[in-house]
Amino acid sequence: MIFKVLKNRTPLGWLQLKHDKMRLLTALSGIAFADILIFMQLGFKDALYTTNTQYPRQIQGDIVVLSSQATNFNKLSTFPRRRLYQAMDIPGVKSAEAVYLGSLDWRNPQTRKKTSMMVIGFDPDRPVFDLPEVNRQLDKVKIPNTVLLDQASRGEYQEVISQIQQGKTLTTEIDRNTVTITGLFQVGASFQDDGALITSAQNFLQLFPRRQVGTVSLGVINLKDGYNLEDVRTYLNAYLPQDIRAFTYQEYVEFELNYIQTSSAIGFIFGLGTAVGLIVGIVIVYQVLSTDVNDHMAEYATFKAMGYRNFYLLGVVFEEAIILAFIGFVPSVAIASGLYRLTAIATALPLVMPVSRVILVLILTIMMCTVSGAIATRKLHSADPADIF
Secondary structure: OHHHHHHHOOOHHHHHHHHOHHHHHHHHHHHHHHHHHHHHHHHHHHHHHHHOOOOHHHEOOOEEEEEOOOOEOOEOOOEEOHHHHHHOOOOOEEEEEEEEEEEEEEEOOOOOOEEEEEEEEEOOOOOOEOOHHHHOOHHHHHOOOEEEEEOOOOOOOHHHHHHHHOOOOEEEEEOOEEEEEEEEEOOOOOOOOOOEEEEEHHHHHHHOOOOOOOEEOEEEEEEOOOOOHHHHHHHHHHHOOOOEEEEEHHHHHHHHHHHHHHHOHHHHHHHHHHHHHHHHHHHHHHHHHHHHHHHOHHHHHHHHHOOOOHHHHHHHHHHHHHHHHHHHHHHHHHHHHHHHHHHHHHHOOOOOOOHHHHHHHHHHHHHHHHHHHHHHHHHHHHOOHHHHO
């Protein structure tokens, strides 16, 4: 019954919109612009979350130990390595491995330009990351002054990658040290560093001569079979001094996400950008619908004189708003997808277009246009046939 009524109903909203094609084009352009802005803000925000948790998510362990001063993976601080030896005294602990992290400038072997790289060091005989590409090549970093390069690093590395894939090695400079690239892996760049290098703990300490072997950035603990994860984690926090904190693997990932969402200004900025996009869209659609209502005020008054109620007239305006939302949304998805690809190529950031984001932005677009329509319809209540005629 409803579909029959809709089928026989005159599409008055669409007829009014297409009557002034320039106004329609302006409205659609404004909606598409607002949607693209929202897509880009959400994309960058998601890339921020992804890049700042890409290594924490790859940790191969049951419990992660951090300094109590650590704020996130890029600002871990250090703690005494003896805390890991102390952890081995706790029942259920099978192993406790040290991880060293730091950032430094290295010279791109292809362009010879300096760029910021994150360096990760650990015992090659005891892998701490679930990265098969890395774990297959750990024997290579046992050699002094050797590193594995993240081939998804930001910058020009095509020639370097090609030569390494052919079985060759390349050398470059880090401060006063000469290092040899012996292998590749792929994770991705971050907002803070252009890429990453993985090496042995011994090589790491040679690249960072001011770091002491007795201070580590992160500890990865694995448990023996049959022991409860929560119980051991609680015991670790109670047993070890308060200069460290122990997290389960999942708690640590949530700790990283929570820092970005609540303490990082970047997350707030991208959220604000999304809100600005919505406001821009609401203003643009309101201006179009409001102008349309003013231009057709006499017609709306005529409808009232013929017996049509305000509800019908409001439906016409909301029909226009919904049509604008759907038509303006389509090109924004295509353009935003293209911008994602271009940005990913230029910055090496993981910008992708998941279906969930498309649905979210579509819902936001419908809400945006509906709110604009609701504001624009206020003038219809004052449409009085007696005043106009």
